[in-house]
Amino acid sequence: MSKVYFGVCGIGYGHIGRCLPIAENLYGNGFDIFVSTYGDALQLLSSYGKFKYRVAPPMGFQVKPDGSVDFKLTIVNPGPFLSFVRFVKQVGFEYAMMQLFQPDIVLSDTRASTVLSARILDIPCITILNQFKIITPVKKPLFRKLAILLDTGSIAFIGAIWSLSDLILIPDYPYPYTVSLGNLEIPEIYADRVKLVGPIVDVKPSDLPGVDRLRNMLGVGLDKPLVFAPISGPRRERAPLVEKLKPIFMKLADSYDIVMCIGDSSSGKLLEDYGGFKIYGWIDRYYEYLKACDIVVCRAGHGTLSKAILYGKPSLVIPTPNHTEQMGNAKRMEEMGLSIVLDQESLDFDKFSSALKDLYEDGELRDRVLEAARFASVYDGLKSTLEYIKRFTLYH
Secondary structure: OOEEEEEEOOOOOHHHHHHHHHHHHHHHOOOEEEEEEOOOHHHHHHHHOOOEEEEOOOOOOOEOOOOOEOHHHHHHOOHHHHHHHHHHHHHHHHHHHHHHHOOOEEEEEEOHHHHHHHHHOOOOEEEEOOOOOOOOOOOOHHHHHHHHHHHHHHHHHHHHHHOOOOEEEEOOOOOOOOOOOOOOOOOHHHHHHEEEOOOOOOOOHHHOOOHHHHHHHHOOOOOOOEEEEEOOOOHHHHHHHHHHHHHHHHHHOOOOEEEEEOOOOOOOOEEEEOOOEEEEOOOOOHHHHHHHOOEEEEOOOHHHHHHHHHOOOOEEEOOOOOOHHHHHHHHHHHHOOOEEEOOOOOOOHHHHHHHHHHHHHOHHHHHHHHHHHHHHOOOOHHHHHHHHHHHHHHHO
């Protein structure tokens, strides 16, 4: 029996959400699975109940009350020195767990500590990555030079560790529909080990019934446009947006059917029901709502946007303030003409309702979205990732 060790970034559900389908498939084919993660990911992982796992030392950043990344506070707490200490603790933990589990291959989702430990132990390692370049966004000039200094060090340090991987898989579409195009500045010396495999999605549109049947099954969107709002990310980043959207959605409930999921995997029930506007803690039928809807309202997480493209849905995107990757993803979606992007800080009813109306009525935008979906349907990141893992376990 081959053993696969997963070291997964625990911030939000995006990283663990794409690793679980991989682990599920391997487990079903007789592989032994071990997962190391922390933070938000633990809630989702523990609900599976079938994989061995351990809680790793956490890594993360500070956020403001509005959910934006607080660069100033992150400099002070944890700060560069303490961050390095935490990283060393993670490496020690990963090293110990790998020695205990004795894997045939290691799969790291964004975690440099996992890659470094695998390399020390001479275990083949594949890394899943959609942000090779790290940039700290700073609005105030006072911190800009310090940000540049820290960026230079962090890029060199973390990038060098990521590059120790035997293979780097990027779960994104090839050009011209690459979501993280602005972040994927891969040095030439690493290019032969980097593969664009397509997003890791375990349910394709073709696996589901048609839109009309889905709407009848779900009991939504029968006489009004359907808006699906899966708000993803760490809880502290989600909460401010959820509170800002609730009064807006309440006003729009006469014109739209709106289903919002606030990303709390511990609560799968309907939390609030305002007739045309419903709030769920967690939705198991995520892909059914995604295919059934007319418009997606979401953060600018890579996984959510990739799925919106695959399912041919125009999106109203509200990136987490000061979140580098999300800001880049949102800009890219707007450049491709697939989304309208709104700023959380200046978000109000008029801007939101106008954007929603434009997304629903713009025929040219819908044509672009459908063309992107046809392009995306060719790529199967889950299948490709599994093939690479099995190839490594076979030849190592």
